Amino acid sequence: MSPCASCVSVTYSSIVPGAIFYFDADAQNRDECRFCDLVRGSYLEYLTTNLYWIYNPPKATLQKTTSRHLIKLTVDDIELVSPDEHQCNLKIAQATLQDTWYDDEVKRAFYFHSSHSQGICRLDHVPNHKENGVLSAWASLGLVRSWIEDCDMHHTNCQPIVPAVPSEALHPSTRFIDTISECLVSLDEINSVPFKFVALSYVWGVDYQLQTTSATLEDFRRKLPGLPATDDNMRLPLTIRDAMDVTLTMGHRYLWVDALCIVQDSPSDLEVQLAQMGRIYGLAALTVVARGGRTSDSGLPGMSSPRNWLSGGNINFEMNGTLSIGCWDVLDRNYEKYEEQHGVFADTACYMWRGWTFQEQILSTRTLEFNRRRMAFWCGHPEPAVECGTAPRTDMRDAHHFRSAVRKYRETDGIVPPGQPAWEYMTKDMLISRWRTIREHYSTRHFTYPGDRRKAVLGTASMLRHVIGDIDSSGHVLSQLGSELLWYKTLHPGWNESQQPAIKFSYCAVPFGTFPSWSWLSLWPLNWPSDYKPFPEVELQLHDAGASSLLEIRGRTLEINVIEEGGDGEKDKVKAYYEDGTDAKLEVYLDRSLEAQMVVTCIPIASVIHSGKSMPKWCYGMLLLQNVDESGYRRVGAAFVVEARAGEFLRRIESDEARHLVMRSVGYGSSHAAASCTRLVVVVATDSYTRLVTA
Known part of the structure; x- marks a missing residue:
């Protein structure tokens, strides 16, 4: 492919600061000139995919400052590099590309590489240069x-x-x-x-x-x-x-x-x-x-x-057998x-x-x-x-970061040497915190069959159980059940809402019975609160038996009325009231939208640091359970109340109004459970409490 009439005049010596060149911006003329194609593709690719345009959308008003639609390239600066023993002449040109019809402009870099007696040099690596910016096909x-x-x-x-x-x-x-x-x-x-x-x-x-x-x-x-x-x-x-x-x-x-x-x-x-x-x-x-x-x-x-960059083949090219031109973008x-x-x-x-x-x-x-x-x-x-x-x-949502954290933990088995700063080592609590964060990211991932969630985490859970113990086969952290059970669904998992990815998340629940309703595997995407202190007089136990697991919760409960005022269980749209009609002032996250007002069983299980609608604060966290038949319950959501404003809640949970319950929940960790097993329901009445089984 020969260069067009305007590009054929471009030579190695003409690439100097202040030089200006014009290229065809019409995509319909693609492949008529490799140089035009390179510049046009570089400009358009940057325009449509670079982060800059999220905050500065491309201009839509037609300026038409030239009769033809062109891209103006202005050489801002150049750098000379000798890439190998042949002392080839390499120029790296920092350039501004400007659309003559819409006045958009971007900064790009190109290299111009002259020939020597042995032909065009191969730019696989540039010794003694800080970063190799050649984008190779x-x-x-x-x-x-x-x-x-x-x-x-x-x-x-x-x-x-x-x-x-x-x-x-x-x-x-x-x-x-x-x-x-x-x-x-x-x-x-x-x-x-x-x-x-x-x-x-x-x-x-x-x-x-x-x-x-x-x-x-x-x-x-x-x-x-x-x-x-x-x-x-x-x-x-x-x-x-x-x-x-x-x-x-x-x-x-x-x-x-x-x-x-x-x-x-x-x-x-x-x-x-x-x-x-x-x-x-x-x-x-x-x-x-x-x-x-x-x-x-x-x-x-x-x-x-x-490689699929600027449509693959036009990353670089040779012009007239004397000059190699390509994109130089240090990623x-x-x-x-x-x-x-x-x-x-x-x-x-x-x-x-x-x-x-x-x-x-x-x-x-x-x-x-x-x-x-x-x-x-x-x-x-x-x-x-x-x-x-x-x-x-990497960051804490990245798999490579988590793998590095596990390696760092194994270096000292989570022990901080005496007199050393803890932040330079990986303790068990730090690794568990990273496990919680990486699972939040995992909950954004897509399965063709949502019931495969547990199968696809079995290997990681097994590895963690070998490294730190304390993890069941579904990835639950056994020593921190108080916070582990207080996950809540969110469309902004682990991200600031203003920095959400462009990908569109949607809530994805599995059919009832696939996983226990209290398990983090049952509803995605989700978040967890951080840090954890047990709530007084609450006992939690999770018995892992591979394909099935048994959760026991012993503690006080209150009956509250929950009303959803719109929006699929989103925060600020669900209100909670005590049985006498008093506003409970709880921040409620429902697992699924309610069809009508519902009476739910509220059981506080831990104090946690929860962000919610404001800055992170210590809150009392509680599970919300629905009575599905005469003696059966399942989780319907989670709720939080800031400790500093929890006086009324504490008074009621410690009064005769509260009930003492022991809830035993048998859950199944395989996708065939719903078809092969039914929910076990047992009621044992005693003088001090009622024994219930939840699904």
């Missing part, structure tokens, strides 16, 4: 190998966070893709010692996913389908094909992929394999993460197809997070918003993320290695 797996070698040789804190078990702890029937023979093999058929493998973490999607079933297992043991295949319903998805290539290039032979390594229509195989998911990802030498994907056919950006720390919260990946179909990918990120020892513009390698090192730009920063 293709992934550099040689660079990845150097990251892994450096981790193997120099990092001391990159051990798995799952229990230290040998590879033979995996079930002998565990299958892997043999990437050389391109077929499925089982662990008991592999003789490699030591045995190393790669795991894939990706999104299945709804359009197409090749699966191993009882009918296809033997065929796949002989040979996997190809890419492409003659039968479109029996072909290898592009993401899996790319992951096989990465596995081989990294020097490994075996790849674990859930859709193919688990027989999807075999309940017995699903039970065995899902139970060891944590060990699979923890023992993998590397987990390949398709973070920039929506489906199994998205592929790994930079592998079989160019900031928040690039990936921005795209997933405000940009092209703020969608429940995308990787970071899928439920099954949550523990895959947490439990993996080392991950290689394929993002839309770059790769990032995460291990136990404080910062990841990246191809270009600044290393991403």
Whole structure:
């Protein structure tokens, strides 16, 4: 493709501060000139996805200061760099792009690279430069190998966070893709010692996913389908094909992929394999993460197809064989997070918003993320290695942050050395606080089948139980039940409402009986209050029995009337009154909308720090229970009252008006419970209390 008449005059020597160039802004002329396409694409991509435009929307008033719609490029400053031993001339130009018809402008950077006797230099890396800003269309797996070698040789804190078990702890029937023979093999058929493998973490999607079933297992043991295949319903998805290539290039032979390594229509195989998911990802030498994907056919950006930036192929180009031109954008720390919260990946179909990918990120020892513009390698090192730009920063809602917190806890088993500041170490309470926060983010993730929530957290809960104890198989914190039970639904989980992601959350409850009504798994998204003190004379016990659990609450209760004044149980729209009609002044969060005024049983269980409508304050937190039949109850919400204004509430809860109850709730942690089990109801009357069972 030849440059247009205006672009052909651009030379290396013409790129100087103050220089002005004009480019065609008409997208219909795409591909007629690579330079125009590069500048136009850079401007439009920035205009539609950068955080700046959330607060400064593009201008809609037509100015039309030129007869043709053009993009004006003004060179603001240049930097000269010598990238390698050939001493090639590299100019990094900081430029302003301005729309001549709408007066919008953005700041971008481009590189201009002249030739030498051996041709155009390859800009995989620029030595002695602070940050490599070249956005390459293709992934550099040689660079990845150097990251892994450096981790193997120099990092001391990159051990798995799952229990230290040998590879033979995996079930002998565990299958892997043999990437050389391109077929499925089982662990008991592999003789490699030591045995190393790669795991894939990706999104299945709804359009197409090749699966191993009882009918296809033997065929796949002989040979996997190809890419492409003659039968479109029996072909290898592009993401899996790319992951096989990465596995081989990294020097490994075996790849674990859930859709193919688990027989999807075999309940017995699903039970065995899902139970060891944590060990699979923890023992993998590397987990390949398709973070920039929506489906199994998205592929790994930079592998079989160019990275999807400015439509892939126009990231850089050569002009007249003498000049290499491309985008030089040093990506900031928040690039990936921005795209997933405000940009092209703020969608429940995308990787970071899928439920099954949550523990895959947490439990993996080392991950290689394929993002839309770059790769990032995460291990136990404080910062990841990246191809270009600044290393991403994590926060407490991030899986990498939580994995680092677990590693930090294990360094000292949660013990702060005498005389040392506590904030430099990870104590048990700090790790539990981070577990609460990461679960708030987990509650925003999407499942095709909401009943899978517990299955997809089993591995993480098992790991935490091994590390700190105190966690049941569903992820409940046993030593802090007082705050653990006081979750409340919210469409702003863990975020300030003014900083909400662009993704639209909706409440997602599971059918009654899937999980106990008091469990955090029953209704998403949600928040928890922080900190915790027991409420006087309240006893809480949670007995975990794997597929089922038993919750016992012993304490005083009050009957109150709840009236919803509109809005699906949102705060400020629900009022609570004592039986005599007095306003209870409670901040009420209902789990589900009420059809009419309802009398509920209110039982205070803890003092917690709760933000609610104002700054965080110490509040009394209580569960609201609905009487569903003669002797059965289920949770319908939670309520809070600030301790400083709780005089009337305390007077009533300590008076003869209150009742003493022992509530025993049997809950089920599997999705088939609603169909196979009925709620147990027992009533035992005594002189001092009534024994009730809640669902």
